[in-house]
Amino acid sequence: MQTVLLYYKFFHVRDPHDLRDWQYDLCRKLKLKGRIIIAEEGINGTVAGDRSSCEEYMSKTEEKIGKLEWKTSHSEIEELFPKLKVKVRPEIVTFGVKVDLSKKAPYIDSYEMRNLYNSEEFDDYVIVDGRNEYESRIGRFKYAVTPDINNFREFPKWFKKNRGIFKGKKVVTYCTGGIRCEKLSAFLIEQGIRDVFQLHGGIHRYSERTGGENFEGEMYVFDARVHVPVNFVNPNIISRCHFCGKSVARFKNCKNQRCNSQEITCEECEKLYSGFCKKCTKNL
Ligand SMILES: [Zn+2]
Ligand SMILES: [Zn+2]
Known part of the structure; x- marks a missing residue:
């Protein structure tokens, strides 16, 4: 263990x-x-x-x-x-844009986050996933906005294109353990978004404290586990095999070392296509 x-x-x-x-x-x-x-x-x-x-x-x-x-x-x-x-390194989490961390957003704790989902105010909020697309692909908070980015550094550019989503809304940001939200929330405030909150301790703490209610799918992690369960209250699966569309929470790296792309792949399709991703299978 x-x-x-x-x-x-x-x-x-x-x-x-x-x-x-x-x-x-x-x-x-x-x-x-x-x-x-x-x-x-x-x-x-x-x-x-x-x-x-x-x-x-x-x-x-x-x-x-x-x-x-x-x-x-x-x-x-x-x-x-x-x-x-x-x-x-120059930054402990690379955002690329200089932000004033003394102006970061106030925290909301795990219980406040859970209660928000059941409150009448929920519609006033937009929940923003501060992680990358491949992370939110396998799991995210219900109704969250999930930026189509492959790297945290792309967030500022994504924001500028998608500003409209935030208009007149209060914002809650979340990420895996909270570090990305420290910068991202300060950035949103600098960009003129007024009511920004960050989930203290991220998905990790939320799962420990609340059992993960209303988190859909699993949490991506940057180690050999790849993803771990979060929700022990009302769990579901949101990801689908990129070959057959079967509902499955399972990431596989393409066997082609030069590709190495990480795709949702069911066990049957992994065997059937010898561990290659869809793109590499087409090119064989
Ligand atoms: Zn499949
Ligand atoms: Zn491939």
């Missing part, structure tokens, strides 16, 4: 390279794998390992940089990440 930790924190890092080396040594010592990004604006990480190592990782990291909000999950898959990567 593997424990998976997900966390981020915005704070001023005086020497990102120093923190990078410290994190790298700690993870090596504890045999943790995963991805950690450090910038002057903070730290963003997801690591996996055995339970006691993860516990030590959390306490050592908090001793070093202060309190953190951890999101924890578990998996039977032993090799969740192929390796350990700890990198220094």
